[in-house]
Amino acid sequence: MPELPEVEIVRQSLDKKIIQKKVKKVIIRNRNLRFKIPLNFESFLKNQKILNVKRFSKYLIISLSNKGYCLLHLGMSGTVHIIYNYKKNNFTNTSFYNSPSLPTKHNHVEIFFDNLKIVYNDPRRFGFFEIIKNNKLLIKRFINLGPEPFDYKFNLKYVFSFFKEKEKNIKNFLLDQNFVSGIGNIYASEILFLSKINPMKKAKLLTKKECRRIVLNSKRVLLDAIKKGGSTIRDFKNISGTKGSFQKYFKVYQREGQRCKRLKCDGNVKKKNISNRSTFFCNICQK
DNA sequence: AAGAGGCCCTGATAGC
DNA sequence: TGCTATCAGGGCCTCT
Numbered sequence: 681m682p683e684l685p686e687v688e689i690v691r692q693s694l695d696k697k698i699i700q701k702k703v704k705k706v707i708i709r710n711r712n713l714r715f716k717i718p719l720n721f722e723s724f725l726k727n728q729k730i731l732n733v734k735r736f737s738k739y740l741i742i743s744l745s746n747k748g749y750c751l752l753h754l755g756m757s758g759t760v761h762i763i764y765n766y767k768k769n770n771f772t773n774t775s776f777y778n779s780p781s782l783p784t785k786h787n788h789v790e791i792f793f794d795n796l797k798i799v800y801n802d803p804r805r806f807g808f809f810e811i812i813k814n815n816k817l818l819i820k821r822f823i824n825l826g827p828e829p830f831d832y833k834f835n836l837k838y839v840f841s842f843f844k845e846k847e848k849n850i851k852n853f854l855l856d857q858n859f860v861s862g863i864g865n866i867y868a869s870e871i872l873f874l875s876k877i878n879p880m881k882k883a884k885l886l887t888k889k890e891c892r893r894i895v896l897n898s899k900r901v902l903l904d905a906i907k908k909g910g911s912t913i914r915d916f917k918n919i920s921g922t923k924g925s926f927q928k929y930f931k932v933y934q935r936e937g938q939r940c941k942r943l944k945c946d947g948n949v950k951k952k953n954i955s956n957r958s959t960f961f962c963n964i965c966q967k
Numbered sequence: 968a969a970g971a972g973g974c975c976c977t978g979a980t981a982g983c
Numbered sequence: 984t985g986c987t988a989t990c991a992g993g994g995c996c997t998c999t
Contacts, residue, residue, distance in 0.1 A: 682992060682993090683992060683993090686992075714975070714976095714993090714994080714995090738992095738993080738994095753993085753994090754992090754993090755976095755992090755993060755994085756976090756991070756992060756993055756994095757976090757977080757978090757991085757992085785977095786977085802976095802977095803976080803977050803978065804975085804976045804977050804978085804991090804993095805975080805976055805977080806975070806976070806993060806994080807993090846969085846970095847969075847970075848969075848970060848971095852970085852971095855993090855994095857993090857994075864992055864993070865991090865992060865993085866992060867992095911992080913991090913992070955970095955971070955972080956972075956973090957991095957993095958990080958991090969999105970998105970999090971997105971998090971999085972996105972997090972998085972999105973995105973996085973997085973998100974994105974995090974996085974997100975993105975994095975995090975996105977991100978990105978991090979989105979990090979991085980988105980989085980990085980991105981987100981988085981989080981990100982986105982987085982988085982989100983985105983986085983987085983988105
């Protein structure tokens with residue numbers, strides 16, 4: 681599901697719901713996510729107050745009152761659900777309202793608060809939880825990731841010099857989290873369309889002008905997607921069950937065979953596998 | 968060192 | 984109906 685905009689939507693709603701609340705109980709039904717959930721996960725979280733929920737790239741960062749952090753990555757199919765309790769201080773399963781949005785299978789982690797619980801669901805189990813003990817280790821955790829598109833460090837100078845001598849195609853670089861972090865397969869295609877660049881083009885061949893368009897459109901597309909509540913394909917929803925709407929504004933993604941949306945362009949949207957990820961682009965206006 | 972490819976996993980859908 | 988193959992929003996690891 682989740683690229684940076686979708687994770688940001690989850691962050692916003694999660695932050696509102698659990699900020700300043702104390703963790704009462706943690707239940708792990710399946711530890712075997714992308715990485716095994718550590719055995720001290722429950723005790724690390726229990727009785728901690730949630731200071732806030734932040735985000736870096738596609739990672740959610742839950743700050744705890746013990747100065748530690750709980751990291752959550754949603755992988756491909758992770759979703760967070762919120763379930764309200766109608767009996768205060770009663771944690772029997774039946775005391776929670778059945779949420780229509782809560783799947784019956786693959787609810788791997790439940791974190792309980794006084795009047796609600798959050799449930800982590802992930803059919804493919806590509807997502808993961810991590811415990812980070814302090815701020816120093818948190819910074820270290822992300823040291824190898826590139827800047828987010830919004831970061832002032834993600835600028836023309838950075839991009840143009842990064843691409844020098846690089847043989848790899850531009851599409852793969854947008855997905856390379858060590859170059860820029862937060863862009864995924866949907867938004868990579870959309871950014872390249874707006875930038876009029878062919879996804880197969882070698883990075884070293886990009887002009888300064890093209891690099892500038894990459895920088896601007898990366899910021900633009902992701903911000904726009906956040907404003908529209910993210911993209912709902914398959915069944916992404918925010919934790920309250922509301923769908924995003926950015927998928928209505930896709931210019932190329934999942935539009936194979938359809939007319940190019942650029943005015944006066946007679947092109948057609950093509951689909952091509954690049955490093956085993958489907959890539960959509962206009963065969964005429966993306967050079 | 969950069970870059971390509973495989974792999975982790977389940978579910979939905981298409982095609983026979 | 985039931986089988987098989989293919990494809991999904993990610994990222995880590997290995998090999999060349």
